[in-house]
Amino acid sequence: MELKGLAFTTDILIGLTLVISLIPLFYFVIESNYPETSFQSLTYQANDLIEILANLKASSFSNTSTISMLLSNKIISETDLNKTLLDLIGTFWYSGNKSIASNITKEVLEGLTEKCFSLQTHNETIYSSCSSNPKTVSVAYRLESGYEIGKPVSGYVARAWATKVRKNTTQIIIFYPEGSGWTAQRLEITKNFALPTNITIYNATLYVSIHFGTSKSQAQFEQLKINDVQKKNDIKWLYMQEEAFGWEITTAAYGVVDVTNEIQPGNNSIYLVIGTPNYHSHIHPGMRLIVTYSLSQELSTGNKSFKKRYYFDNVVGRTGAWSMVSFYIPENAKNAKAQLHLKTLEVDDTVDLFGRNSSDVIIYFNSGHIFYKDGYCSSQNCYPSCSISGLYYRNCRKVGVMNPELFLNLTNNLTIGTNVISVYLNNYGDVHWGDQKAIIYSDPLNDPEGSSYVEVYYEMEEPTFNYGEIDITREMLFGGSASNPKTFNFTLNQSQNKVIEAFVHIAQGFSSMVNASINNFWIFTSPSIRVVPENVYVYPNKLSVGKNSIRLVDFQEGGSISGTNYILPWSSFEYTYLVKGLVGYGNVFNSSQLAIEDAKQRLISQMGEEGIKPEGIQVDSQSVQGLRWLWGPSLFKILVWERE
Amino acid sequence: MLTNKAQVVTYDFFIALAIFFLVMGLVMSIWYYTVIQAEESMEKRLAYNNLLSASQVWFKEGFPKYWDAENVVELGLSNDGKINETKIEMLKNSVGYSKASLLLNLGNFNFCYEVYDKSGNLIFRFPQNLDLSSARNIYKIERIGILNEQPVKVRTLIWN
Numbered sequence: 001m002e003l004k005g006l007a008f009t010t011d012i013l014i015g016l017t018l019v020i021s022l023i024p025l026f027y028f029v030i031e032s033n034y035p036e037t038s039f040q041s042l043t044y045q046a047n048d049l050i051e052i053l054a055n056l057k058a059s060s061f062s063n064t065s066t067i068s069m070l071l072s073n074k075i076i077s078e079t080d081l082n083k084t085l086l087d088l089i090g091t092f093w094y095s096g097n098k099s100i101a102s103n104i105t106k107e108v109l110e111g112l113t114e115k116c117f118s119l120q121t122h123n124e125t126i127y128s129s130c131s132s133n134p135k136t137v138s139v140a141y142r143l144e145s146g147y148e149i150g151k152p153v154s155g156y157v158a159r160a161w162a163t164k165v166r167k168n169t170t171q172i173i174i175f176y177p178e179g180s181g182w183t184a185q186r187l188e189i190t191k192n193f194a195l196p197t198n199i200t201i202y203n204a205t206l207y208v209s210i211h212f213g214t215s216k217s218q219a220q221f222e223q224l225k226i227n228d229v230q231k232k233n234d235i236k237w238l239y240m241q242e243e244a245f246g247w248e249i250t251t252a253a254y255g256v257v258d259v260t261n262e263i264q265p266g267n268n269s270i271y272l273v274i275g276t277p278n279y280h281s282h283i284h285p286g287m288r289l290i291v292t293y294s295l296s297q298e299l300s301t302g303n304k305s306f307k308k309r310y311y312f313d314n315v316v317g318r319t320g321a322w323s324m325v326s327f328y329i330p331e332n333a334k335n336a337k338a339q340l341h342l343k344t345l346e347v348d349d350t351v352d353l354f355g356r357n358s359s360d361v362i363i364y365f366n367s368g369h370i371f372y373k374d375g376y377c378s379s380q381n382c383y384p385s386c387s388i389s390g391l392y393y394r395n396c397r398k399v400g401v402m403n404p405e406l407f408l409n410l411t412n413n414l415t416i417g418t419n420v421i422s423v424y425l426n427n428y429g430d431v432h433w434g435d436q437k438a439i440i441y442s443d444p445l446n447d448p449e450g451s452s453y454v455e456v457y458y459e460m461e462e463p464t465f466n467y468g469e470i471d472i473t474r475e476m477l478f479g480g481s482a483s484n485p486k487t488f489n490f491t492l493n494q495s496q497n498k499v500i501e502a503f504v505h506i507a508q509g510f511s512s513m514v515n516a517s518i519n520n521f522w523i524f525t526s527p528s529i530r531v532v533p534e535n536v537y538v539y540p541n542k543l544s545v546g547k548n549s550i551r552l553v554d555f556q557e558g559g560s561i562s563g564t565n566y567i568l569p570w571s572s573f574e575y576t577y578l579v580k581g582l583v584g585y586g587n588v589f590n591s592s593q594l595a596i597e598d599a600k601q602r603l604i605s606q607m608g609e610e611g612i613k614p615e616g617i618q619v620d621s622q623s624v625q626g627l628r629w630l631w632g633p634s635l636f637k638i639l640v641w642e643r644e
Numbered sequence: 645m646l647t648n649k650a651q652v653v654t655y656d657f658f659i660a661l662a663i664f665f666l667v668m669g670l671v672m673s674i675w676y677y678t679v680i681q682a683e684e685s686m687e688k689r690l691a692y693n694n695l696l697s698a699s700q701v702w703f704k705e706g707f708p709k710y711w712d713a714e715n716v717v718e719l720g721l722s723n724d725g726k727i728n729e730t731k732i733e734m735l736k737n738s739v740g741y742s743k744a745s746l747l748l749n750l751g752n753f754n755f756c757y758e759v760y761d762k763s764g765n766l767i768f769r770f771p772q773n774l775d776l777s778s779a780r781n782i783y784k785i786e787r788i789g790i791l792n793e794q795p796v797k798v799r800t801l802i803w804n
Binding site for chain 2 (some may be wrong): 045049051052054055057095108113114293
């Protein structure tokens with residue numbers, strides 16, 4: 001029984017302990033009312049501080065160390081002291097001078113309150129008086145914007161834009177890879193082209209890339225006439241690669257000649273005659289004329305629809321003639337269409353041993369498969385079944401001479417990027433037939449409709465350039481040494497950030513097939529052997545400001561990298577970029593005349609950096625009063641919390 | 645057996661009675677403390693509200709906007725976000741403590757305003773003489789305002 005009584009007493013004591021332990025809870029319940037008033041006090045402090053910053057002028061603190069230093073260093077003027085403190089802090093903060101903004105805040109607000117505070121904008125802390133983390137924090141907000149240091153708040157601003165400019169630009173006129181059949185005796189190529197008439201030519205350089213006889217006794221380099229001026233002896237040969245396979249001795253040659261004095265504004269003509277007694281004779285990739293000139297241009301908006309003609313060169317081969325024209329469709333083009341007009345002359349009409357009409361006209365387009373043929377093909381390569389003379393000549397029976405003219409729709413086989421169409425007359429690859437010359441006819445200056453050409457049409461969603469934008473074309477040579485593969489690293493600066501068109505000009509001696517990439521992005525692969533175009537389209541959106549690289553690889557049909565087919569250092573990157581021919585509103589001036597003069601000078605300076613001189617300028621001047629600009633509106637907030 | 649039972653009952657009874665009185669005493673003490681605390685809390689809340697209201701005088705314009713001692717309806721010492729020096733002079737020289745106290749509607753509370761510059765120097769006090777010797781509870785708030793294009797600390801005190 002005593003034990004039971006003791007147990008009962010212990011229970012009571014435990015219960016009593018629990019009751020007593022609850023007593024402090026009453027205290028906390030009672031005390032819980034006080035944080036509300038404390039928070040209210042913090043709120044008042046936060047509002048007071050933000051009002052101080054928003055209403056007090058900087059002049060009130062002109063004797064503080066930071067502001068007096070800014071004054072003495074002429075970073076701010078007496079006029080800037082009329083800004084509010086928040087305006088001044090925001091101006092420095094958003095112009096990147098964050099430590100100045102922080103120091104001003106510290107010097108203005110420290111000592112005004114014993115509580116912790118922090119000035120913030122866009123989740124960035126301008127200044128915090130305490131490093132402790134607040135448990136309860138009160139916040140006051142203020143939206144602010146401001147104008148740049150040193151600028152008056154009223155006056156005149158002006159903008160200017162060019163209506164007519166004179167620019168220095170580059171135009172590249174390419175020679176397509178083209179030539180005659182095997183053991184061609186004489187190859188004649190004529191390129192007629194037009195330059196703008198209102199230009200002043202500063203420089204014209206012709207790169208010559210040809211395949212002819214040997215570099216020694218058998219070299220047949222007969223003519224290079226620029227507007228009837230003989231220049232063949234002026235060529236400086238930069239690279240020669242002679243190869244011999246038994247009695248087949250042949251040379252790939254790459255040279256350069258200055259033709260500045262011969263090339264003229266308006267119509268021009270280049271006439272080339274070469275030959276080889278025992279090999280192909282043709283133009284290799286990389287033959288091009290580079291003309292640098294100044295041009296007067298009225299400013300306008302770019303087109304949204306484009307119709308371009310890519311004219312063939314006039315090619316006279318013996319026997320056989322061929323040409324490989326490259327053209328491009330930009331990546332965001334719509335409704336792209338293309339057609340080939342081929343006008344040929346004096347093509348031998350032949351039949352094979354079985355009396356079947358041979359294919360004397362063969363066309364390939366973006367593929368290793370024949371796109372068009374005019375006769376019978378007994379094999380994939382369409383060599384006629386005729387008796388063989390020597391290694392490469394097919395002695396087919398000639399039944400006449402024809403002048404076929406073709407209109408072929410290429411639209412269904414078009415591809416975005418580089419397109420290549422190859423035309424062969426009385427020959428293909430290493431085999432040729434016929435006994436006289438064959439001509440791919442083209443004279444775009446005198447007979448544009450009757451000439452051979454590819455006509456391309458496409459539409460763009462946006463014009464390639466807007467009013468006030470000026471297109472400038474430049475070229476960069478790869479440089480370095482001949483190699484395969486070859487990588488070209490180059491840099492585009494900020495002013496060249498809007499490239500609208502770009503090409504790689506491939507310069508090669510011997511070539512097989514080529515693969516091209518830009519910044520590790522594929523842009524072109526030859527569809528079949530010997531389809532190496534002179535130029536390959538580069539997608540502008542794959543270029544970037546800063547470092548870029550182009551990689552070219554010559555490879556064999558089986559995929560292996562060619563051992564002796566080098567990419568030459570005179571390969572180049574051509575790019576067209578836009579330069580702004582307008583400047584926006586600038587500083588505020590006390591007179592309209594000063595503002596206009598400033599706008600003009602800014603325009604002249606901006607375009608001058610790219611070699612553009614405005615010939616006509618239009619200006620627009622506005623008066624401004626109390627205009628707030630350049631930064632903001634930004635939300636500033638003051639956080640206030642109790643010091644721990 | 646009966647003797648033993650009676651002893652047990654008596655023993656238990658006294659212990660239980662002692663505990664009963666102890667608990668009752670505790671409950672009564674807590675109840676008393678709670679009531680006192682609640683009253684003090686209400687008093688403090690009222691005082692604090694009065695304090696904030698009195699301090700807000702420095703940041704509002706009052707009515708009329710540019711009042712004088714004759715026409716003032718609502719006391720306010722500020723104009724355009726800054727303390728109006730003329731108004732605080734009028735408060736001290738024309739309005740006087742009694743009328744100000746009436747306009748502030750502080751009830752039994754006394755009040756005092758002090759203005760300090762950024763360095764902590766007293767530049768204004770109203771009323772001029774401050775006697776807190778008889779004050780039972782003193783409530784204080786510090787605000788920050790603009791006077792003569794300089795930031796100042798404005799201290800408001802009320803007490804009963």
